[in-house]
Amino acid sequence: MEMERVTELTMDRRPRKRMRLGWDVVPQPPKAQLGLFTGQEIGNLTSYAPSRAISDHPNSLFVKGLPRNGSPPVRDDDKDGHYMFEIGENLTSRYKIHSKMGEGTFGQVLECWDRERKEMVAIKIVRGIKKYRDAAMIEVEVLQQLGRHDKGGSRCVQIRNWFDYRNHICIVFEKLGPSLYDFLRKNNYRSFPIDLVREIGRQLLECVAFMHDLHLIHTDLKPENILLVSPEYIKVPEYKVSSRSPKDGSYYKRIPKSSAIKVIDFGSTTYDKQDQTYIVSTRHYRAPEVILGLGWSYPCDIWSVGCILVELCSGEALFQTHENLEHLAMMERVLGPLPQHMLKKADRHAEKYVRRGRLDWPEGATSRDSIKAVLKLPRLQNMIMQHVDHSAGDLINLLQGLLRYDPVERLSARDALRHPFFTRDHLRRY
Template sequence: MEMDYVTEFPHTHMDFRPRKRPRLAWEPTQALAKAQSGIYRGQDVGSVTSYGPSRVPSDHACVFVKGLVQNGSPRRRNVGKDGHYTFVLGENLSSRYKILRKLGEGTFGQVLNCLDRETGEMVAIKVVRSIKKYRDAAMTEIDVLQLLKKNDKSGRRCVQIRSWFDYCNHICIVFEMLGPSLYDFLLKNNYRSFPVDLVREIGRQLLECVAFMHELRLIHTDLKPENILFISPEYIKIPDYKVMPQSTNEGTFYKRLPKSSAIKVIDFGSTAFEHQDHNYIVSTRHYRAPEVILGSLISGLGWSYPCDIWSVGCILVELCSGETLFQTHENLEHLAMMERVLGPLPQHMLKRDGKHAEKYVKRGRLDWPEGATSRESIKAVLKLPHLQYGLQNIAVTGLQAEERFAF
């Protein structure tokens, strides 16, 4: 039986340009494309400034940036499943940027590592899904990024926006290229802890960034290890005191540490302004403050700046221990874990009226363990140590490590 074998080659000599085909309904006429090819609805790409009443270009053409319609990648709709942008490595994202690799993906879209042909610089481009709510969120993020850039002249605290544009109905935000995240380092080290001195330095920078944002009346609302990046990708290997020296597995005997402790905060897509309503759910579960959980249930109790500080505390404990502080996915269990680690919740959070408050609060106290869904849930809460004792154990382990390797 005859079989077909397909082998991929770098056919550099072949012409991959699209062949002539009928014009689709969403494409502009030739006259319209020529008329609009030199404008971007008032957006001067590269200067990050907006002049027109609407900063979101019409999706009649792939991109309205001077020179890009004529010189960019083939005009087509690169829309995949659920509005994600589909691409091939090596192709163009507009005429200016060449796609090199994918850095990550989330509910918002994808982050691509690209080469800026004009400057020769490596950049990270956030390509947002072509769905209205994500496009709207991206425009809000651009507002926040411009405000941060305007007030942070040194660019030391938060990731810096380079420019933004609309390409094939995808909002594309161009950022400076940074290194791996705190989570990446934890993952590469099999979730083994950071040295306390490094955690202290990371904490200082993180609190400075949060204070800077709060002075601008901004609340990040989604601080977590994935959203804190080292500036440099370089690292070193050091002996890991948690593994016995007799270990034959060299990969577990050493762990990675960044050469530089300098960090920057990223992902401002969920950033809230002080004047907005603060009763909806924010933050990733494990870094969510108690007032965020209870705020949607108890009238008059909303979240504000302290929810960022709570997230910072959860992050620092995780870096010191290598484990997520609150490993749960259920609200009542989460609140019970908070009381187990930190003591009773403040009364002002519990003594309020709300038609759904009785689900977690009864007679002015947390409905625990009576309201637990299972015995396993109760056991998960009881095994947690009080924060004071947990940090003492971390400190003792660190001293033992110093003595072990003091030779």
């Protein structure tokens, strides 16, 4: 369910592609092609297409002249295999398209009204291309397995239904709020309070522990794939005025009303002991053993969790890089030297990053800017102390366990949940 931007007019200061959700989309003038309306454009839709009478209410949203449960005309997919649609059309007789929420390499996500359950849902419509269809069927299998075992609420997104419609696998999900990344971005990359980080971290580790117990590895944990259940937030005064403060003089930041989260996007999820030769996870959250080609397993999810917690505390990705050697050098700058036994075992693709038993840095750097980017990073302890007013000691200790280089020594999700950062009652402020 990972999404990339629909429309975006503001600059993203961070060097990576990020998903964009419908609530965050800037309205644009109407386009001639089908299927390019966003959620915010619905209110003006009548003026865009005067021949169509479209109401804003999901129960009565309909296209004039089309039977209430009628099928839309059959259209060709676009050149990339994306499903073409118009707002207000049916997606089978059960679902009516209300808005476009996002788009990614996999396809599109649409907000739809479920006539049967009388609720809004998010439907992931996968591109009509074999490799994406195959991946979608694997995701459906994983989601159904998670659902069968989820008795107490695992913090994994719930699959409602799935169907094959005009050569597109469609997966129906509960509708959730924005991703943690999008919330951070709308908040001008200002950090979350430490008590909120604690609650989110606890839920995230509960989800990971649940998946690992089922012998499943998510492999792509990142703030884009963690959604707040509710979009509601409050504004609180921002006492630490910084370069991130808005220029309009309103020194407030947003805090989610609820800390409840759900993990999404199980398209890369794999069973342990399956083929482990391919690269997993989005670059910024990728574990050192993956970069060095040493094979990977459950601990690669734990490394990602550590990176995510630092990002929630600081507002910025821990390792902002696009290149492997620079990435490993950043790790050494923040966490200390990589173990020699790991560097010696680097596979043929990664051995070029190692020279005489140590990382080939800064000699192997591609540019002076790359060296500067590494040098400006503080040590992990200093980074946390800059942003956390209480619980810093416990958090630093937890992160040192989540971000251990050797995957064998890294904390498990269950062990992490027993860490004092989560168990010290007197530190809880919620």
